[in-house]
Amino acid sequence: MTNPALPPPSNIPGYTAAAIRKRRSTFFAVVGMTLMSGVWLLAVSLGRNGYNFIDFIMLGVFTPLFYQLSVGFWTAMLGLFFLITGRKDQFDLSRSLTEEEKRSEIGATTAIIMPVYNEDVSRVFEGLRVMYLSLEKTGQLEQFDFFVLSDSDNPNKWVEEELAWLELCRQLDGFGRIFYRKRRKPINRKSGNVSDFCRRWGRNYRYLHALDADSIMSGELLANMVRLMEKHRNIGILQTAPRVFGAGTLFGRVMQFAHAAYGEPFMAGLNYLALGDATFWGHNAIIRLAPFIESCGLPELPGREPFGGHILSHDFVESALMTKAGYQVWLLPVHEGSYEEGPPTIIDTLKRDRRWCQGNMQHFWLLFAKGWAPLARLNFFHGILSYVASPLWFVFLLCATALATIDRHNPDQVIAAGEKAGLLLLLITLGLLFVPKAIILIRQLTRKDLEKDFHSKKAVFWSCFLDTIFFSILAPTLMLFHSKFVIFTLLGRGVKWAGQRRSGDDAVDWEESILTFAGVSAFALVWAAFALWINPTFFLWISPVLGGIALSIPFSIFTAGTGSGRNKGFFATKEELHPPWVLSQLEKNLAKAHVREAPIPQLAKNYGLLQSLLDPYVNALHVSLLRQRKRVTPESRDYLDALRRRLVRDGPNALNKRELSAVMYDPDVMLRLHYDLWSGSGDGLSAWWDTAIRQYNILTREPVTALYR
C-alpha cells in the first residue's frame, strides 16, 4: 500500500501550476469585471439624490448576490465554450483512459458501500443487484465487495433489510461478496457510518466507492473509475456528476430535465475552474482509502449543534482535508453510468435543504482555518453563500420596499431609479440569468442527434419555456424558506436526522401544503398589499417575487402531481426515453418487488418484530447478525427479562421504541422469545401475539422480503 504521508506527484499531462493559474485568473478576471460593473451601476443608480443608510445596505447585500450570479454565469459560459467550439478539455479525466486501458484487468480491491437509514428496502437492494450484475458483465467483479451499512432505527426496516440481504445473497450467490452491517448506535450519522466502515474493514481495500441509498452506477463506470485511480496515483477522490432519474411527479421531472439540459456545461465549467481542487459530494465517487483514513477523520467543531458539534456536510470537509494532505480531488464529467434520484416535491426539497443549510452554515468555522488550499476555502464560501444569499436577497427586497416608501409621493423616481444605469443593470442581471439558458437551448435545438437525449425539438423548446416559469415561481419561495433556515440555524435550532422520501408515490397532500406554505403566502399577500399602497409601479416591479410566494400552496400541490406532459415528451430525458440497462432492469425488478402481500393493518406497525420472533429462519438470521454480548450485568439481565415477559403478556404496543430496540438488540432475549411465544397460550399470551401466530402462516408461505423472487 502506498505510504499516505507521501502523495506521489501528479502525472496528468500539462497539469502545472502555470496552467492552473492561467485558468483561475481568467475565471476570476471575468467574474471580477462583471461584479464591478454591476456594483458600479447600482451605486450610480442609487446615488441619484445622494446616498442614505438604506442605499449602503442595498449595496452591501447586492455585492455577494451579484458575485454569486456572476460565478454561475461564467461557469456556464466557460463550459459552453468547450461544448460549442468542440475543443476537448485537456483536463477532462473522462478521456484519460485509452481503449486498451479500459479493457485491462483490475488488480486493486474496492469496497462499494451504501449507507442506509430507513430507506425503501426494495429500492436499496434492487439497486445493489443491478450494480452487482452490471459489474459481473465487465468481468471485474472479483475485485469488488459490497457493503450495506445500516443505521436504520425502524425495526420493520431493520428486519426487512436483513431479509433482503439474505435473499439477495442467495439469489446472486453473493455470500462473501455482499455484506450487511447494522450499527447499534448511529454515532455521527452518515459520516460516522462511513468512518466506522473504514476503521473496521478499510485496510482490506485500496478504494472505496461511496454511494447513497438512491445511487446507481454502471459496472463499466465503477471499473473505469478504479482504473483511473490506478493510473493517477495522486488523485484522492474522483467525483462523478450523477444524472437524475426516476422522477414521477411534475416537480421531480422538471428538476430531472433541468439537470439533463443545463447540467453538462455547468459541469464542464466547474471542471475548468476546480481542476484538482474539486469538491466531494458524498456519493457516486471513488476514494483512495489509505489517505482518506489517514487524513480525513473529522473533528468536532467548537460550540454545540446546530452551529458547532458534529460536522453535518462532511463531504466538503473531507475533500478539503484530502487536498490538504497533498492529494487531488477531481470531477469526472461523465454523462452516463452515474445516477441518483431527486426529491419528488417542494416540501421534500425543503426538508433536505434544511439539513444542507445547517451543514453549510457550519462551514463558517472552517472558512478561516489554517492550511486549506485556496479553492477549498472558496468552496466553503460558495457553500455558505448558496444559503446566505437568500436572506441577503430578502434584505435587498426589504430595502427596495423602504426606498419605494420614501419616494411614494414621487412615483416617477421609483421607476427612474438612476435611469439608464438602473435599466442597464436590470438588463445585465437578466442577461446573467437567461443568456446561458438561451445559448444552451439554441445549442440543443440545432443538434442533429437531439433525439438521442430528448424527445423532440418541440418538446425541448416547450420544456425550457415551462421550466423558466416553474423556476420563477419556485425561486422566491425557496428564498423565504432558506432565509428562515439560516435564521433558525443562527438561533440554535438544529435539525433532526430523518429518512428521505425519494419517490412520489405518496405525494404531498393539501393539508401538508397548507400547513407548510400558509404563513409565507399570507406574508406575501400583506407585502403585496403594502406595495400596492406605496404605488402601482413598485407593485408591478415586485409582483413576480411576491406572486410566486403567494401561489406556493397551489403550486406545491400542482407540482406534486404526476401530470407532467410525459405523453407529449415534455421534460423527457435520455434516462426516461432510452434507459441504460441498469435503470431499465431496476425498474423491472422494482415493479415485481413492490407487488407483495401486506400484513393485516393491526400487525403492520410491528411486522418486523413479528417476523424476527415468530419465523424460525428470520429469528435465526437476526440473532446470527447480532453481536454476542460479552458481559451482561445482572441489572441488565433483570431489565431485559422484565421486558421479555411484558412483551409476551401485553404485546409489542405495551413497549416503547427504546424498550423494543433493547429487546431486538439482545440475541439471548430474541432467541428465548421465539420459544416463549410459540409455547405461550391462554392468559400468558397477549391477544396481539395470538392473532399474529394464527395469521403468520396464512399471510405468506415464506417470509415477505423486499426482493422479487
Add this chain to the structure above:
Amino acid sequence: MDQLQIDFNPKTGSDAEWNDAYARLADYFRAHRIHSRLHRTYLVLETLKRAAVTHEKHPDQSPTAVAIHEARRMHRDWLRGIIGDLNVPEGRLDANGRLAFLLCDGPNEYPDFFLNSSDAPFEMLAAMRAPIQQSGPDLAVSSMVPRPIDLGVLPDIAGETSGFFGRHPWMRYAVLALVAALVAWGLWTVTR
C-alpha cells in the same frame, strides 16, 4: 374392517389442550416451511408422543408449552449431530443451525430430512456445515482519528459567544429583537 390404532394416549392434560398443542405444532413446523402435510403430520405426532411422556412429569405446564419444548429438544439434537463438532457456542446452536438449513435451501431441497439426520444426503450435511465454517469479512482494523483543524482566533471568539448564548438562550431572542428594533427605527428615521 380392522380396528384403527392411533398410538397417542396422554395420561395428563385434556383433549382440548392436546388439540391446541397439535395446532400449534402444526403451525410451528409450517413456519419452518415444511409444506408437505404428510411429513408435517408425522413430525407433529412424533413430537406429541414425546411431549405426552414429558407432560406426565410436568403436569403444571400446558401441553402446548411442553410440545414446543420437545420440538426444540429434537431440533437441537438433530443440529448437534450435524454441526456439533464445529465449535458453535451452545447458545447459538439453534440460530446457527436453523440458518444453515435455510442457506442450504433445506426447506425446498431436503424437507424430508428436517429433524431426521439418518440417511441425510452428504450434500445437505456439507451445505449446512459450510456457512458455519466461513463467516466474514475479517476485520482489518485501522485507526481513523479525527484530524485537528487549526481554526484560528475567530472561532475562539465565536465559540465563546456561542457558548454564552447556549447558556442563556433567551439572550438570542433578546439580541434578535434588538436588531429588529434597530432596523425598524432606522427605517422610520429614513422614511420621515
